[in-house]
Amino acid sequence: MSVDPDEQKSLSELFYEAFQIHTDIENTSEPTNSEANQISIKRGIKLSQIVQSRTDELRLFSTNEEVGEISSINLKYLLSPSICGVLTSLVQTAREERKSLLISAEKLIFQFLDRCKDYNIGPIKDIERCLNVDDSKTVKNNPRDLASMNAEREAKIAKFKRNKELESRLKHLKSSLPENDSESSNVDDETLRNYWLAVIEKWIDISIENIGNISQEKEILSFWENMPDKNNPPVPAPSTSRNNKKPQNFILTRDKAQAAVFGAGYPSLPSMTVEQYFESHVAAGTLPDQGIGPSSGANGQQNGENSSDDESDDKLKKQREFDDWKDTHRRGDGNRMNMG
Known part of the structure; x- marks a missing residue:
């Protein structure tokens, strides 16, 4: 042995x-x-x-x-x-x-x-x-008061x-x-x-x-x-009525708040048709061609045409003068950079 x-x-x-x-x-x-x-x-x-x-x-x-x-x-x-x-x-x-x-x-x-x-x-x-x-x-397990915490600190x-x-x-x-x-x-x-x-x-x-x-x-x-199944943790069972519900719109909190203030997003729904909108503005006289006085009639239009003709004549004159100047001056004349 x-x-x-x-x-x-x-x-x-x-x-x-x-x-x-x-x-x-x-x-x-x-x-x-x-x-x-x-x-x-x-x-x-x-x-x-x-x-x-x-x-x-x-x-x-x-x-x-x-x-x-x-x-x-x-x-x-x-x-x-x-x-x-x-x-x-x-x-x-x-x-x-x-x-x-x-x-x-x-x-x-x-x-x-x-x-x-x-x-x-x-x-x-x-x-x-x-x-x-x-x-x-x-x-x-008991809640600790300030005195016990100080005592524990002093003990440490x-x-x-x-x-x-x-x-x-x-x-x-x-x-x-x-x-x-x-x-x-x-x-x-x-x-x-x-x-x-x-x-x-x-x-x-x-x-x-x-x-x-x-x-x-x-x-x-x-x-x-004490866990029910140590190897396989419990998984929540799927709801049977889940497929019967319509999917809800996903809206972020910030977007939802903006939609409520500015009228954009899912909460905003049309309150009138386009025709109703047009008729309401005609009745109120707020359309762009409404409320224009007689002073802006034919005389105004004629003044606008005369001013545009004058501008086109001046532009044409300057273009012709520039063409004449190019005939007598070669490209690059007057450029003295990098020359001794």
Whole structure:
């Protein structure tokens, strides 16, 4: 019977390998669903599960003790459920299996947050708010007033400042620590304890953020599951009386308004015939040849003819003079342009 090589490794080696896998997944530029990342994620889940199984067998943690009773070397194993849960949420599965996988990841992260609450590690109010899912949903459904919005804003600002201070503290503590516990005898116990407590606080924020993402994804999956036909969305049935109706004229709103004002378009209908229009204008005396006085009779016409004859004579005279001038002047005479 073959023995799993991972079972032969120490608890510390298993933890650090799983911890490093999560760090690499977070910092890689490759997509999470790539084949290489998925292999690493599944290996990290396996290692974390072994760590959890061994810590349970050794009874390293108990709800009846305080955080000061946990040895500095064993503090890091509190992270195993959350590491396993976060990596589980990154596994790519079929849509039908996704919700059950998210529920498993959520339970693992809740296990980590429950332990942090029992040991009074990190922001307890944020942990309780995350664990109390029913209350958080009630708050979301109620309309928020200005006071609650300001309180939420102040909480986000405080969290941002706390994270900045935590990152600075982690960077300072990590510089004085070895990469694994094999050299822990050379490290001050208080420094080691402060480092892992800071890492646990950071993972509390990571866990709360992942719980929020899991909740949103579960809501989307529930909406998809409640669809009548997931593969074929419902299509409205055609109306039986549609063909019996006459097609209506399509008029844009702007054109319809213009038609109502200027009398153009579909609403405008003729109110009289052409003959009726002509007769009404004759009766009113508004036609072009009506209302012209006698002064514009034969004398006016004669004056118009005389003026037109005079204009034609002048025009003819000028044309003859121009013809005579062309006989004595060649074309181009007088043009001195471009000549030296």
